Amino acid sequence: MGHEELLRHLIGSAERRKAGILGQAREEAERRIAAARAQAEAMERESAGTLEREAGRERGLRMSRARSEANSLELRARASLADDILARLRERLALVPAGAEYPKTAERLYLEILPEIPAGNITLGADAKAMDALEHLTADPRIRRVPLPEEELGGVEVSDDAGTIRIRNTLKARLENARPVLMAEIHRCLACENE
16 A cells, blocks of 8 residues: 555545544434424423413403402492581481471471480470470470570470580481481492492
C-alpha cells in the first residue's frame, strides 16, 4: 500500500467517522428537540388549564359581586318605595282632622285609652276640633287641656302631672305603631310582584 492509498484510506475512514458522528449528533438533537417540544406542549397545556381556572374564578367573583350589588340596589329601591308609601300615608293622615268624621274619630281615640288613664290630675293634649268633640267626656276639673303638637297630626294624648305616665293615641303614634306591620306588608307585596 502506497502512501497515496494510505492517505485515501485515512481520509475515507475520517469521512465515515465524521458522517457517523454527525448522524449521532442529528439523532441526539432531534431527540432533544422532541423532548423540548413535548415539555413545552405540557407546560402550555398546564398554563392554559391554570389560565382557564383563574379566568373562571375571576368570572365567578365578578358575577358574585354583580349579584350582590344588584340585590343591594333592589333592597334600596324597595326601602325607598316603602318610605314613599309611608310618606303618602302620613300625608293622607294629616287630612283626617279636616274631615267631617274626625270628631267621632277623636272620641273613639279618647275612649280607647280611657281605662288606662291614671287617677288624679291629668293633662289632655288634643287639637281644637278634638277638644270640642270631647267636651262632654272631659268636663272633670282634674283634667287640664293643652293643645296637641302639630306633628302629632291629630288624636289625643294624656299624661299625669308628674309626667311619668304618657298615653299617646294620636294619628302619628298609630302610624308609628303600625309601621313594622305596614313595612312587612309592603315587602310581601313587592316580593309577590317580582315573582
